[in-house]
Every structure is written in C-alpha cells, then in structure tokens.
Amino acid sequence: MxxxxxxxxxxxxxxxxxxxxxxxxxxxxxxxxxxxxxxxxxxxxxxxxxxxxxxxxxxxxxxxxxxxxxxxxxxxxxxxxxxxxxxxxxxxxxxxxxxxxxxxxxxxxxxxxxxxxxxxxxxxxxxxxxxxxxxxxxxxxxxxxxxxxxxxxxxxxxxxxxxxxxxxxxxxxxxxxxxxxxxxxxxxxxxxxxxxxxxxxxxxxxxxxxxxxxxxxxxxxxxxxxxxxxxxxxxxxxxxxxxxxxxxxxxGGKSPNIIFEDADLSAAIPGALAGIFGAAGQSCISGSRLLVQRSVYSKVVDELGTRASSIRLGNPLDQETEMGPVANKSQYDRILRFVDVGRRSGARVVAGGSAVNTGEFRQGYFIAPTIFADVSPAMEIAQEEIFGPVLSIIPFEDDEEAVTIANGTKYGLASGLWTRDLSRAHKIAKRLEAGTVWINTYRTNAAQAPFGxxxxxxxxxxxxxxxxxxxxxxxxxxxxxxxxxxxxxxxxx
Missing domain, CATH: 3.40.605.10 (Aldehyde Dehydrogenase; Chain A, domain 1)
Structure with missing residues (x-):
C-alpha cells in the first residue's frame, strides 16, 4: 500500500x-x-x-x-x-x-x-x-x-x-x-x-x-x-x-453493567458482551464492570465465558469480523499490563487473558476477549479504565450492594441495569452516579439524547x-x- x-x-x-x-x-x-x-x-x-x-x-x-x-x-x-x-x-x-x-x-x-x-x-x-x-x-x-x-x-x-x-x-x-x-x-x-x-x-x-x-x-x-x-x-x-x-x-469511565436475578438473561448476556467487546472495549462507555446477583452469577459467568471464546477475530475490513485489533501499540501494551495485574490480583480467568499473535494475527495488535470472574470491587482491574477487551465480573447480594459497588469508582459516565421489575429499575437509575443509565439495553445512542x-x-x-x-x-x-x-x-x- x-x-x-x-x-x-x-x-x-x-x-x-x-x-x-x-x-x-x-x-x-x-x-x-x-x-x-x-x-x-x-x-x-x-x-x-x-x-x-x-x-x-x-x-x-x-x-x-x-x-x-x-x-x-x-x-x-x-x-x-x-x-x-x-x-x-x-x-x-x-x-x-x-x-x-x-x-x-x-x-x-x-x-x-x-x-x-x-x-x-x-x-x-x-x-x-x-x-x-x-x-x-x-x-x-x-x-x-x-x-x-x-x-x-x-x-x-x-x-x-x-x-x-x-x-x-x-x-x-x-x-x-x-x-x-x-x-x-x-x-x-x-x-x-x-x-x-x-x-x-x-x-x-x-x-x-x-x-x-x-x-x-x-x-x-x-x-x-x-x-x-x-x-x-x-x-x-x-x-x-x-x-x-x-x-x-x-x-471516559469504568461503567457498571448490572444484571439482577429477575433479568431476561437471553437479552442481558448479549448486552453484557456488546457492552465490553463491541469496538474491542475501546469505547468510553464500555460496560467494563459486570455486576451479577449471586443467584444467577455462575450461570452468567459460564455463558459469557463460552460466548467470549467464540468471538470472531480478524481483519477489521472483513464484514464477518466481530472484533479487530486494538488501535495502537501503546494501548496494546497498556491492556496487557492490566491483564497481568488481574492475574496477579487473584481474579479468575474465564476467557482469553493473552495476546493473539500467531498466524494471520502475527502482525496485528490483537488481544483475546478476556473475562475475569470473582473480582473484588477494590481490585485495580475493577477501578481503572483499561480501554480494551477486558471484563471484570463482580458478584453482589442485593440492590443496596449493587448500588454501592456501581458507584464505588471515581468515574461516572455510563451505566446499565437489567431487570423485569420496573419499580426497581427506576429506583436504581435514580441512585446511580452516571450521566447515562441504560435499562435493558447497553451502548445504545441517539442524536437527540444528551451525553456526558x-x-x-x-x-x-x-x-x-x-x-x-x-x-x-x-x-x-x-x-x-x-x-x-x-x-x-x-x-x-
């Protein structure tokens, strides 16, 4: 070229x-x-x-x-x-x-x-x-x-x-x-x-x-x-x-995406995937913290791990590719440093956890879609914006704990929650410290809607x-x- x-x-x-x-x-x-x-x-x-x-x-x-x-x-x-x-x-x-x-x-x-x-x-x-x-x-x-x-x-x-x-x-x-x-x-x-x-x-x-x-x-x-x-x-x-x-x-942000036990998981799980692996996680609104109620925690973690492992990496100019490389070398190195931090902190790797640099991916800045489970809210990977395809899954017991964890970072850009309970949805939305709250959707934008x-x-x-x-x-x-x-x-x- x-x-x-x-x-x-x-x-x-x-x-x-x-x-x-x-x-x-x-x-x-x-x-x-x-x-x-x-x-x-x-x-x-x-x-x-x-x-x-x-x-x-x-x-x-x-x-x-x-x-x-x-x-x-x-x-x-x-x-x-x-x-x-x-x-x-x-x-x-x-x-x-x-x-x-x-x-x-x-x-x-x-x-x-x-x-x-x-x-x-x-x-x-x-x-x-x-x-x-x-x-x-x-x-x-x-x-x-x-x-x-x-x-x-x-x-x-x-x-x-x-x-x-x-x-x-x-x-x-x-x-x-x-x-x-x-x-x-x-x-x-x-x-x-x-x-x-x-x-x-x-x-x-x-x-x-x-x-x-x-x-x-x-x-x-x-x-x-x-x-x-x-x-x-x-x-x-x-x-x-x-x-x-x-x-x-x-x-930017460290946005929480919250799945309650009454959520429609057939919608919430793809929503969680879209929230973090869309654009290879290089989005200011990425739902990089997934909060999951304990009663459905194992099911959500297992399903996300399976789906993340099947995401199609490849040439970003190919219409079939679902996730391309990250944008530049400095960001590539930064993401891999955070992946290493996550491993050393004791979080459990459910999917990915490494660069992809063999075969057709040899020359590109590819990182496997990565999921850490059993993440503590205080861990660095749950506090710092990684800006890459790295998801931290955090369990919670009830609404109060979900709100506390969600608001427990220095950021406040976006947030999401998944529930069939309309009363809960409005109450939680009011308490979340974020400029945008999505309910039963994520990473959805409109020209008419203010953002910040x-x-x-x-x-x-x-x-x-x-x-x-x-x-x-x-x-x-x-x-x-x-x-x-x-x-x-x-x-x-």
Whole structure:
C-alpha cells in the first residue's frame, strides 16, 4: 500500500506544518505505515485559531441560522454519500471493525441533521420585570472560536458530538484529532468545504502533545471541548483556566453493567458482551464492570465465558469480523499490563487473558476477549479504565450492594441495569452516579439524547440540545421606557 501524505486544513486551504515534520499513521491490523500527517507546533495552532477568528468576524457570525442549518444538512448528505469510503479509512486508521465504523458514519449524519433543525431556533426570551417601564430580553449568541480535541477510538463520531453543536450555535472551530487517527477528520473538513462552508469556519491541525498544549493554552480561543483520559483532561482544564476559557470534558469511565436475578438473561448476556467487546472495549462507555446477583452469577459467568471464546477475530475490513485489533501499540501494551495485574490480583480467568499473535494475527495488535470472574470491587482491574477487551465480573447480594459497588469508582459516565421489575429499575437509575443509565439495553445512542459524565468522567454535555448550550452565551438586554430621571447615586432596582 502506498503511503498517503495528508495535510492540515486552515483557512480553506491544505497546509503543511511550519517545521515540515510529519507523524506516521500505522495500520493496527498489520503495523504498516499507511499515511502521514503534519506535526503542528504552536505557531501552526495560532495560525489556525486566527483563521477561525477572522472567519467568525467577517462571515460566520452574521450567517443566519437558516443558512447554517442548510449547510449542516448538506454535510450530512455528503457523509452518507461517502460513508463506505470514510468507514474504510477509519478502520484502516484505528482498527475498529468496518461493520461499526460504517454505522457510525450514518449516526454522525443523523447528528448533523438533528441539530441543523435547531440552528434557526436558538431563541432568546422576554422577561417580565417588576417595573412596567423596563423591557427586558435575552439573546443567545455564539461563544466565538471553539477548539475541539478528539480521541482516536471513534474520530468522526466524537468530532460530530462537538462540531455539530458548535456549528449550530454559530461558532467557528479549530479541530485537533489524535495523532493516532487523523485521516477521517481531515476528510470531513474537506467535505465541509465542498458543500459550501466558508473558508476558516472549520480548520484542522494535526500533531501530538505539543499541538494539544497549544490548543488549550492559547489566548485566542473562546471555548474548548476535549474527549480523552482524565489525566490529560485535568491538564487541559488547568491551562484553559489561566485564560478563563470554559471547557467541556468527556473523560471516559469504568461503567457498571448490572444484571439482577429477575433479568431476561437471553437479552442481558448479549448486552453484557456488546457492552465490553463491541469496538474491542475501546469505547468510553464500555460496560467494563459486570455486576451479577449471586443467584444467577455462575450461570452468567459460564455463558459469557463460552460466548467470549467464540468471538470472531480478524481483519477489521472483513464484514464477518466481530472484533479487530486494538488501535495502537501503546494501548496494546497498556491492556496487557492490566491483564497481568488481574492475574496477579487473584481474579479468575474465564476467557482469553493473552495476546493473539500467531498466524494471520502475527502482525496485528490483537488481544483475546478476556473475562475475569470473582473480582473484588477494590481490585485495580475493577477501578481503572483499561480501554480494551477486558471484563471484570463482580458478584453482589442485593440492590443496596449493587448500588454501592456501581458507584464505588471515581468515574461516572455510563451505566446499565437489567431487570423485569420496573419499580426497581427506576429506583436504581435514580441512585446511580452516571450521566447515562441504560435499562435493558447497553451502548445504545441517539442524536437527540444528551451525553456526558459526572465525577472524573468530566462535565458538560454533548449531543442533543444540551450540547448546543455549551457553545452559546446568553446576553441580557434591558431598556428603560420611562423618561423619568432617577437618583444617580442609588442603584435602580
């Protein structure tokens, strides 16, 4: 395969980095370098921010909501039109199976369409005051220039979570994708130009931590949004705080998936598999802790072990493949370290527990679907986000213990529960410390539904109308209709 030389997109043009340095993109299925991207420095990031600011001041802030919505609809159509091509590119870039990357392209298009409908409906309100001579109203205004930092596991969808509401609100953007998976972000920016977005509205810089730090520490940005790990999220929040720039953070999780004894196991067991082995466990919402009531514990463990052992690994471009490689070498090494930690902690290996590196898997970053049973809630594998195909199964006695274990980590992104008891479902859902609670389903998303976390899983919301509010400022306007002159030395109230 020939190596593709990709460029950044700034001010509507393809540009290289100031230094000319580039970063290799490695196909995780065979470890071949398939593309390269520029390694941006501080000056490159500042140039992109200035381009976004110029576009905001001269073009975008005065573009009507109707016009913004029309452009977003066109981008959605282009996404669908090129969904097969984009899904293939993303699969080569990060190893996620094509049967999922293709659906993610279609889901991304749904997000643009949904929020396109709100672009001309960002109403203010009139506020009745206690003085009839005062007329008061609010205006919803775009925050300005937004910096969007995107992780490598689902580049197009994670970007859409940020870009769709930012465009709806009327912001211009600078995007920094992960250096491990930048290709589809660049292609999406080029598509936006093709459908008519003005130059400078959507800019892309590529690079490593140098560019990431420049994105978050700049004085030329009005809003930041980041998806990634808690450690990096804290650093970004600290840098942004120096310039009082508001931040939305989605920082992953250690999500509990709870099976009660009255659950429909024919649905709950596949739901548990989907929760952790979909996307090879490289999803912020992975149900990596499976809590199972003791009366059905043995049955669930045995069935999951059997099913996990039969998951089809292979080339992620093959429609028959159910689980591909993990996305990069550093993540591969990290997952295997946690597998070793699980063994040494005394947890029982029910399935997997090793790399898969023979035959057709010799060159790829493959890890067998791994299940640990008899896990204590205090074990490291039950507390830390592994971000790979590793499931920890924890037994519990009753509802109270289930809630205690579920809430017993620093994270709070997603959660799930399986029960036929509607009363129990609502009571438990209310007590779970998580931004999302799934009942009798897992890893199910909707463009209309807000998404985000609590505790160390971050703050702010993506998707749905709540996401648009993250990119808006509310301005209050008060008009005095009374000709009477008041006391100049006393506040008027």
């Amino acid at each position: 020939s190596v593709k030389k990709l460029s950044m997109i700034v001010g509507g043009r393809r540009v290289e980095s100031e230094t000319g340095e580039r970063i290799d993109s490695v196909n995780p299925f065979n470890q071949e370098i398939w593309s390269t991207v520029p390694r941006a420095n501080v000056a490159d990031v500042e140039n992109a921010y200035q381009s976004a600011r110029d576009a905001f001041a001269t073009t975008w802030r005065d573009t009507t909501g109707v016009a913004r919505g029309a452009l977003m609809h066109r981008l959605a159509e282009k996404l669908v039109e090129r969904s097969h091509e984009l899904s293939r590119t993303e699969t080569i870039d990060n190893g996620k199976v094509i049967r999922e990357t293709y659906r993610q392209m279609l889901f991304a298009a749904k997000n643009y369409r949904f929020l396109a409908g709100y672009a001309d409906k960002l109403y203010g309100q009139t506020i009745p005051l206690d003085k009839s001579s005062l007329f008061d109203y609010t205006i919803a205004e775009p925050a300005g220039v937004a910096g969007l930092l995107v992780a490598w596991n689902s580049p197009v969808q994670l970007l859409t979570n940020k870009l769709a509401p930012a465009l709806c609100a009327g912001c211009t953007v600078v995007i920094k994708p992960s250096e491990y998976a930048s290709a589809t972000t660049i292609e999406l920016a080029e598509m936006a130009l093709e459908v008519g977005f003005p130059a400078g509205v959507i800019n892309v810089v590529t690079g490593d931590a140098v560019a990431g730090h420049a994105m978050s520490s700049s004085r030329n940005v009005d809003k930041l949004s980041f998806t990634g790990g808690p450690h990096t999220g804290v650093l970004i929040a600290q840098e942004a705080a120096k310039n009082l720039v508001p931040v939305t953070l989605e920082l 976390g609590v505790k160390s899983s971050g703050y702010g919301r993506e998707r749905g109308l709540d996401a648009v509010r993250e990119y808006l400022h509310v301005k209050n306007v008060m008009i005095d209709l009374d000709a009477e002159i008041g006391d100049p030395f006393s506040m008027r109230v």
